[in-house]
Amino acid sequence: MSYDTAVIGGGPSGLMASIAAAEHGSKAILIEKGKKLGTKLAISGGGRCNVTNRLPEEEVIRHIPGNGKFLYSPFAVFNNYDIIDYFENMGVHLKEEDNGRMFPVSNSAKSVVNALINKLSEQNIDIRMNTPVKAIHYGEQEHTIILESGEKIQASSVIIAVGGKAVPHTGSTGDGYEWAKKAGHTVTELYPTEVALTSDEPFIKQKHLQGLSLRNVALSVLNKKHKPMITHQLDMIFTHFGISGPAVLRCSQFVVKELMKGREAVPMQLDVFPDESEQQLFQSMITAITNNPKKSIRNVLKHVIPEKLLDHMLAQNNVDGDQKAAGVAHNVIRSLVQHLKKFRFDVHGSLPLRKAFVTGGGISIKEIVPNTMQSKIMHGLYFCGEILDIHGYTGGYNITSALVTGRIAGMNAALEASSLGS
Structure with a gap:
């Protein structure tokens, strides 16, 4: 024909x-x-x-x-x-x-x-x-x-x-x-783009944050000098293998390209509260503690921070979640805030091309x-x-x-x- x-x-x-x-x-x-x-x-x-x-x-x-x-x-x-x-x-x-x-x-x-x-x-x-x-x-x-x-x-x-x-x-x-x-x-x-990313971080391997869904966060891919090369403010989710969701998909090609250059790991930085400054976040936590001094720090802050993430952050800062809120020092709260505004972790790969949305x-x-x-x-x-x-x-x-x-x-x-x- x-x-x-x-x-x-x-x-x-x-x-x-x-x-x-x-x-x-x-x-x-x-x-x-x-x-x-x-x-x-x-x-x-x-x-x-x-x-x-x-x-x-x-x-x-x-x-x-x-x-x-x-x-x-x-x-x-x-x-x-x-x-x-x-x-x-x-x-x-x-x-x-x-x-x-x-x-x-x-x-x-x-x-x-x-x-x-x-x-x-x-x-x-x-x-x-x-x-x-x-x-x-x-x-x-x-x-x-x-x-x-x-x-x-x-x-x-x-x-x-x-x-x-x-x-x-x-x-x-x-x-x-x-x-x-x-x-x-x-x-x-x-190479895969618009793809979920994998991480060998202990907290990922131990599934501490698995299933944690975060809305409207700012996720950045960091270059070799640890400066953001791209940032996307959207939703994301922690999975059993790493991270996924809209913010991750948009960042993924930048991570994949860095890994293609031979980097073993690519650092990422998560700002859980992109629309609030460190000072604003610190102030709202201090206010919550002042209003509920006898409650445990965990019970006070779980209304501000998603519970799974809060438990992880408290552990990172060596804070016992059952401790009375009034007994937690201001410098510890500042450290918590910094972790929430600049939560850094490494990603080591992505799902394969067949699992990607785009080639x-x-x-x-x-x-x-x-x-x-x-x-x-x-x-x-x-x-x-x-x-x-x-x-x-x-x-x-x-x-x-x-x-x-x-x-x-x-x-x-x-x-x-x-x-x-x-």
């Missing part, structure tokens, strides 16, 4: 690329190895699908610390606001939640996935499900996709949209990297034309989505990158295919 444009991968970028190619006049085929389209979209945002983010373009790019600046050119053609309009025009009404995150009003990812699938059928795109690709042979005029069944598909333009290696149960198993290398592309080192690394963006997503090395070859060396924080940023790069790849693959055909 021969097509103008063949898209491999039915995730967010592949769906968008297929639709864009067909809308720009291509006879298109979408090849998906799994039995469902849009699997990653269906599970994103806890099954509600965080379609994009409404923050200004600059802010969106700032939230894509992995080569986000590459997206300035694609955004000039199709950006996060265009994504919102696109779905609204398809009848998927969106609503804004905290930090600019956009969700379907239906609160169901299915409405997003179904709208895209309906669009595919409207555009008469040939869809092949349960169809793994074995190899791609690059030709002088057109390329040949060899399916595992042995069938061959010819196409003037090929778009590789197979994702990275994170969340492999959705089908992202890294198939595309070898096809890219065969075309002459560089694949930068892959770091991928096809080098230096080899991609930013405003077309075309390979600089091979004619008729395009890349989009997470296979590229672009990664953002969770919050709609990675899906935005996937939908934008997919749209641009599809449009330009169609234009190249039509210029060959004419």
